[in-house]
Amino acid sequence: MVESMLIGMAEYYSAELALKVARGERENALQCKYNGGVVPLGFTIGKEDRLYHIDPETAPIVQEIFTRYADGEPAEKIAASLNERGLRTRTGKPFVKNSFFQIFRNRRYIGEYRYKDIVTPGGIPAIVDQDLFDRVQQRFEQNRIAHGRPAKEDVSYLLTTKLFCGKCGTLMGGESGTSHMGNTYYYYKCGNAKRHGKAHCDLKAIRKEPLERFVVDTAIKVIFSDEIIERLIDLVMDAQQKENTRLPVLKEQLRDTEKRLANLLEAIEQGVLTPTTKQRLDELEARKEALNTSILEEELKKPVLTREWIRFWLEKFRKGDVGSTEHQRQIIDTFVNSVYVFDDRVVLNFNFTDDAKTVTREEVLGSSAVDNAPPKQESLTSVRGFFVASSTNPRQSRTVQGSNSTAAPQAGQSKP
Incomplete structure (x- = not known):
């Protein structure tokens, strides 16, 4: 998320420059x-x-x-x-x-x-x-x-590499079919079933557009509540501090140098002034200046994200156009860890840590999100540091409150 935000900051400055260029181009065009x-x-x-x-x-x-x-x-x-x-x-x-x-x-x-x-x-x-x-x-x-032949329609399967069959754990891929009325429909289908037939996996194909929209809508409801946004801001601020290991060391060295300088100046004020003292004072002053320069260089390498900037970046996802394919792609790429499709439910796992590992089918099966009976109310369980939240209807997914790394709302009964 920090990486995406820094890209967003660069895009902001780039957009500002582009605005000035566009203004000049518009004057030319007129x-x-x-x-x-x-x-x-x-x-x-x-x-x-x-x-x-x-x-x-x-x-x-x-x-x-x-x-x-x-x-x-x-x-x-x-x-x-x-x-x-x-x-x-x-x-x-x-x-x-x-x-x-x-x-x-x-x-x-x-x-x-x-x-x-x-x-x-x-x-x-x-x-x-x-x-x-x-x-x-x-x-x-x-x-x-x-x-001429009609150009082939460019279809983006947004859940590619993140969508898995809940029955066999195989990645699901996109495919299309044409009805007798000539309408084209797009689906996700289990890779095992595509290659070897229903004898190896009988999970039915699932429509592309409703599934992607369900995943995005659920992500917005789960991740972008006020409470979760504040929690994410805290996590990003902590992660930002941990990312640059050299900067804290430099700041600690600067504090130590300033302390030594203060002690030396106090000694000079008390009348202790020798050639060695003067030499040591010059050395500490030079070291302090060098450390300040190094700290400034480190901070310029990677600008520090403020809480206001992080909140603005997260609000952009909450208030964006969910009907836009590009907006859906950004939400899925940034926050969705994996999606598992079963006969009667869909399980979503979201990224809340820097662990890039995909949640496995075994971990999903070990959670209460795939109990045989649909839950009577929302439930929250932990799966290897991931939160799994269950709801009974993919079209009426609820906001989940959690305090760890990944939320995974579950769809029950009917497929989206």
């Missing part, structure tokens, strides 16, 4: 000036005004590409023709079919300046007219539908 990136083929950037200008050497190439494609010539043939003449892309590479995709979609060629949410029609000189651009878009879209 004046239709160049804001970085690869300059499209056919344009040059003025060295003094930073505005887009038509390149008389390469703009005719862009016009030729648009015209030939709009007239029905295949992209492969256009690319071969340009390469035979020794022409190259903006990056100096030979033309291929894919070289034209960005060219055809680039609205700068009809004079439209665009930077994030700022769009200025006519903000830069046009290389092709609107009619030619529209004809190219129409043909490009027809070819895409006729020959």
Whole structure:
């Protein structure tokens, strides 16, 4: 957690710098000036005004590409023709079919300046007219539908490496299936069952989205209560003090040096002043200065987290958008140790110590979180320094009060 907070602090300063840069870029955009990136083929950037200008050497190439494609010539043939003449892309590479995709979609060629949410029609000189651009878009879209394949959806399985089968202890992995209506559904399935079939493990696959949301909702309710947040702050402050072993030693040496200096000055005040005393005074003064420098260097290496900063960082998780995949990922990566799925319940284990070891199935089975009967009320038991808390419904998980390392709420009866 300390590591994540330090990253967060670095992100804060980075974000502040980015804000200043963004402010300057926005001012440029309002004046239709160049804001970085690869300059499209056919344009040059003025060295003094930073505005887009038509390149008389390469703009005719862009016009030729648009015209030939709009007239029905295949992209492969256009690319071969340009390469035979020794022409190259903006990056100096030979033309291929894919070289034209960005060219055809680039609205700068009809004079439209665009930077994030700022769009200025006519903000830069046009290389092709609107009619030619529209004809190219129409043909490009027809070819895409006729020959293109839909892009594979990028699905993130947030519990990967943390989700285990409660029956056999094997890691569970993601898979998908399509219904007769054409809808795609995503699941987590026991790796043993995936590889060897139900004969080796008959745990049913569990839907991805409800399970991940249940884990995140439970984490928020368990970890981010006011009492647990204060306890976590205490733990982080203690861990922070223990992490830097050199700093406490330097501070202790400084205290010892200052004590010796005080004793020596007291002796001098009483009239004890010899060449040896003066030499010793100079040595102690030099040592004190060196220690102060070393302490400052150590503190600069790793800024000290305050209680207010830690509380702000934890509140960010409690008040974040739980519907955001990135927010869910941060909570799972930072706080979730492991998740065990059984036929009638789900057991969660959370990280509250610097012990990176994953809670084992044997430890989970040894706790009251997997008793045969669902608990009548919330229970709290200890598993190798981890707290295991039980609740009867994954959709109505309760806040757990604990004072040790890991909380693990249990889902009973129905799967999320």
